[in-house]
Amino acid sequence: MSSRKWVGRVVLYRRALQELQAAGRETVASAELAEAAACTPEIVRRDLMEIPCSGSPRRGYTVRELLAGIEVVLGASERMPVAMVGMGNLGRAVLGYIASRDCPLQLRAVFDRAPEAVGRDFGGLRCHHVDALPEVVRDLGIRLGILTVPGAEAQAVADRMVAAGITGILNFAPARLALPGNVTVENMDVLTSLQAVAWMSRLAAISRQG
Amino acid sequence: MSSRKWVGRVVLYRRALQELQAAGRETVASAELAEAAACTPEIVRRDLMEIPCSGSPRRGYTVRELLAGIEVVLGASERMPVAMVGMGNLGRAVLGYIASRDCPLQLRAVFDRAPEAVGRDFGGLRCHHVDALPEVVRDLGIRLGILTVPGAEAQAVADRMVAAGITGILNFAPARLALPGNVTVENMDVLTSLQAVAWMSRLAAISRQG
DNA sequence: GCCTGTGAAGCTATTCACAGCT
DNA sequence: AGCTGTGAATAGCTTCACAGGC
Numbered sequence: 517m518s519s520r521k522w523v524g525r526v527v528l529y530r531r532a533l534q535e536l537q538a539a540g541r542e543t544v545a546s547a548e549l550a551e552a553a554a555c556t557p558e559i560v561r562r563d564l565m566e567i568p569c570s571g572s573p574r575r576g577y578t579v580r581e582l583l584a585g586i587e588v589v590l591g592a593s594e595r596m597p598v599a600m601v602g603m604g605n606l607g608r609a610v611l612g613y614i615a616s617r618d619c620p621l622q623l624r625a626v627f628d629r630a631p632e633a634v635g636r637d638f639g640g641l642r643c644h645h646v647d648a649l650p651e652v653v654r655d656l657g658i659r660l661g662i663l664t665v666p667g668a669e670a671q672a673v674a675d676r677m678v679a680a681g682i683t684g685i686l687n688f689a690p691a692r693l694a695l696p697g698n699v700t701v702e703n704m705d706v707l708t709s710l711q712a713v714a715w716m717s718r719l720a721a722i723s724r725q726g
Numbered sequence: 727m728s729s730r731k732w733v734g735r736v737v738l739y740r741r742a743l744q745e746l747q748a749a750g751r752e753t754v755a756s757a758e759l760a761e762a763a764a765c766t767p768e769i770v771r772r773d774l775m776e777i778p779c780s781g782s783p784r785r786g787y788t789v790r791e792l793l794a795g796i797e798v799v800l801g802a803s804e805r806m807p808v809a810m811v812g813m814g815n816l817g818r819a820v821l822g823y824i825a826s827r828d829c830p831l832q833l834r835a836v837f838d839r840a841p842e843a844v845g846r847d848f849g850g851l852r853c854h855h856v857d858a859l860p861e862v863v864r865d866l867g868i869r870l871g872i873l874t875v876p877g878a879e880a881q882a883v884a885d886r887m888v889a890a891g892i893t894g895i896l897n898f899a900p901a902r903l904a905l906p907g908n909v910t911v912e913n914m915d916v917l918t919s920l921q922a923v924a925w926m927s928r929l930a931a932i933s934r935q936g
Numbered sequence: 937g938c939c940t941g942t943g944a945a946g947c948t949a950t951t952c953a954c955a956g957c958t
Numbered sequence: 959a960g961c962t963g964t965g966a967a968t969a970g971c972t973t974c975a976c977a978g979g980c
Contacts, residue, residue, distance in 0.1 A: 517970095517971095518925075518929060519970080519971085520922055520926060521971080523921065523922045523925045523926065524918050524919075524922055527917070527918045527921045527922070528902065528918065531900070545938090545939065545940090546939075546940075547939085551904075552902060553902060554902045555972095556972075556973075557939090557940095558942095558972075558973065558974085559971090559972070559973090561939095561940065561941065561942085562941090562942085562971095562972090564940095564941095565941075565942085570940085570941095571939075571940050571941085572939085572940075572979080572980070573938070573939045573940050573941095573978080573979050573980050574937080574938055574939055574940090574979085574980050575938095575939080575980080576939065576940080577940090590921065590925060591924075591925075591928065592921075596924050598920070604819065605815045605816070605818045605819035605822065606815070606816070606819035606822075608815045609814065609815035609816035609819050610916055612815065612816075613900065613916045613917055613920075614916075614917075614920070616900070616917065618917070619917050619920070619921075620921065621920055621921065621924060659927065660920075660923060660924055660927065662920070683927045683930070683931060684923040684924060684926065684927030684928075685923065686916075686919055686920050686923050690741070690823065690826070692738065692762060692763060692764045694761070698930060698934065699927075700923055700926040700927040700930055701923075702919050702920075702922055702923040702926070704914060704916065704919055705734075706820055706823045706824075706896075706914065707737070707823055707824075707826065707828070707829050708734050708737045708738065709734075709896055709912050709914055710808070710823075710824070710829070710831055710870075710872070710896050710912075711733065711737045711800065711802075711829075711830065711831065712730060712733045712734055712737070712912055713870060713894040713895065713896050713910055713911075713912040714801075714806050714831060714870055714894060715728075715733045715800060715801075716730060716733065716894065716910045716912070717869065717870065717893045717894030717909075717910040718801065718894075719728060720893070720908060720910055721893065724908065727948095727949090729948080729949085731949080755960090755961065755962090756961080756962075757961090765950095766950080766951075767961090767962095768950075768951065768952085768964095769949085769950070769951090771961095771962065771963065771964085772949095772950090772963090772964085774962095775963080775964085780962085780963095781961075781962055781963085782957080782958075782961085782962075783956080783957045783958055783960070783961045783962050783963095784957080784958055784959080784960055784961055784962090785958085785960095785961080785962095786960095786961065786962080787962090
């Protein structure tokens with residue numbers, strides 16, 4: 517039951533729990549977490565069966581215990597190192613997200629190809645030329661990469677990432693990468709998602725009136 | 727069978743077909759489209775059952791016919807108008823995607839709250855103050871919105887979008903929006919996806935060695 | 937009374953298998 | 959021989975229903 521969907525929801529539970537903890541709350545019911553993750557209480561309870569914790573009837577789950585359990589399972593305490601290639605608008609925007617407090621990953625190296633970007637400082641990291649990717653990634657033992665380069669360059673850069681030892685890629689380019697099966701790819705395809713909302717909302721409108 | 731997943735794949739077929747057409751190809755097999763969309767030939771063939779087209783054995787599908795069929799079904803020829811709120815790094819990055827040739831949607835209005843952004847030109851559009859959202863969206867008949875504001879402001883801005891008549895939102899803020907059921911929301915949650923790749927790739931590594 | 941934990945049913949999406957056409 | 963089109967089987971996820979504890 518540790519599927520992609522499961523992780524996505526658990527990350528949302530974690531986020532909600534952090535807010536609850538900051539607000540001083542001690543316990544929480546599955547229904548409340550369900551609201552935060554836009555799912556049902558049953559799903560929440562099933563998801564939490566994979567987490568070392570137990571809720572008590574009438575009171576719900578202990579915020580502190582649940583949060584600790586989630587962080588153990590997700591390995592959130594490890595601050596896994598990440599590399600990013602492509603420091604345009606998008607790269608800099610993503611940089612902002614990763615710097616946010618509740619991100620359990622740590623950006624350790626950034627790369628670009630453009631001479632005006634190389635050597636510059638981004639979020640405290642000096643931008644390397646993308647040719648340095650193999651050494652840097654290997655030296656720092658980085659396994660995770662974020663791809664924020666233009667679509668035409670995505671495949672080539674991804675190949676170099678994989679050659680350097682990266683096994684997980686968050687791909688923002690509007691292209692499906694062809695990579696070995698042992699590499700996990702998550703696509704953040706803005707154009708596809710935008711067309712999907714357009715279609716889904718139109719569909720909803722049609723089925724409502726029809 | 728016109729689900730969210732279906733649209734996502736059809737958009738990818740469309741993209742692949744455009745490239746094939748540009749390259750002068752006349753026919754294409756389901757296996758080739760499957761590769762482009764990272765799925766199986768069977769899925770492609772089932773997906774295409776919703777499209778007005780027919781493949782012929784031994785030759786496959788006619789690129790031109792299939793492309794035309796997809797554009798009819800997706801309504802890609804309409805150039806549906808879109809509004810965007812939040813013109814920071816992220817907003818400007820997304821602007822670049824939407825301007826790309828194969829995006830069948832048209833950005834018609836952009837908004838921000840910051841005085842230094844309001845009045846500025848972004849991709850040929852003069853940035854409005856977010857307070858003008860109701861009139862502008864209503865006047866232009868916009869139904870689709872892109873939310874690229876910081877997480878803390880996302881819910882408030884989304885509420886205003888919905889009040890102004892928007893029924894589909896592409897949400898980049900790391901927060902689940904609470905909106906009426908008739909509004910379609912697609913979440914592009916960078917932090918969640920990043921943690922998902924981290925987990926999935928770690929899981930793959932464990933199951934490979936274990 | 938209220939909330940958790942979970943078997944069982946139901947649903948959706950994908951894969952298998954293969955008939956049919958050119 | 960090669961590729962489409964599709965019934966049937968399967969797998970995965972979600973919802974239903976309810977027993978059990980505080």
